[in-house]
Amino acid sequence: MATSNPDRYTGTIPAQRTESHLAMSDAATTDRLDRPLRDLRISVTDRCNFRCTYCMPREKFGADHAFLPRDSLLDFDEIERLVRLFAARGVRKIRLTGGEPMVRPHLEQLVERIATIDAIEDIALTTNASLLSPARARALADAGLSRITVSLDGLDDETFMAINDVGFPVAKVLEGIENAASAGLPVKVNAVIQRGVNDDQVLPLAGYFRGSGHVLRFIEFMDVGTTNGWRLQDVLSAREIRDHIHEVWPIEPLDPNYPGEVADRWRYRDGTGEIGLIASVTQPFCRGCSRARLSAEGALYTCLFAGVGHDLRGLLRSGADDDRLDAEIASIWTRRADRYSELRTDETVLRPKVEMSYIGG
Helix, strand or coil, X not given: CCCCCCCCCCCCCCCCCCCCCCCCCCCCCECCCCCECCEEEEECCCCCCCCXXXXXXXXXXXXXXXXXXXXXXXXXXXXXXHHHHXXXXXXXXXXXXXXXXHHCCCHHHHHHHHHCCCCCCEEEEEECCCCCCHHHHHHHHHHCCCXXXXXXXXXXXXXHHHHHCCCCCXXXXXXXXXXXXXXXCCEXXXXXXXXXXXXXXXXXXXXXXXXXXXXXXEEECCCCCCCCCCCHHHXXXXXXXXXXXXXXXXEEECCCCCCCCCCEEEEECCCCCEEEXXXXXXXXXXXXXXXXXXXXXXXXXXXCCCCCCEECHHHHHCCCCHHHHHHHHHHHHHCCCCCHHHHCCHHHHCCCCCCHHHHCC
């Protein structure tokens, strides 16, 4: 007897699906600033089991917060269909985000489906690692996940628990990291640094991950959304972070792994690994941005700091064929001229922007 798949779409599907745009090509679709569409970040849920103060502060996302109902989320059939269309437009990298993506049931099934798409070369997952057990790490690796990025904003329990605001200990995150590594998944660790909050964690984090084989990346505190109380004076710049580390463990620059890489790479001169510095506030990299973002309810955003998305779910569920969907994706990207970080002002910081928990980082 067949079992029901909770992520199988049961709405209206076109009677005949066209294939004219599914032939994969290396020629990427470009926007008005000649930036190619190469990366797609997919939020699979708006829910999270943490309440990080810079992402989902409890004052906004408290016990009475109304999360999206299950039938509002894109199901796995819909996500796979869109990924195939984006791949035909030049997307080669997929990142699964949230919220916390691992609260979405059967996530490894989605990874497996995306991994069957020939043009997709890399599938990554961003997680807080709280649910990254040995079994789940192995299941994700077996399904075709390429790598994992873990968010960890400090090594001191008091500091880290104050940031995640649910009392989750550092040791459990470190355990999740090792579970991923044991499953054969390369791991990067992301730390968002805020002046006066966790800036004292820069050296402890660097010291812990030196020689571990994991790449640690420091991220400047960003004005994503409108609920995290962002102020420019709270930003510890990438230059300051670099100087702190260099004073203790000398580092030197590395070339980017690929064009448009967001992190500036630095290696320890003693050969114990590398770090990344993501200076999205003080050194904007808008001109190299090749990323589109798909929210959990199927809205396409062309910038992390956008206020409004473009509804693809409505087209999917109204019976649009692949040609119609492809035309909409192409139209959205080719009209794109976003460069928020380059143009950031006191005024734009206050404009309504989508919360990070809806479209990932």
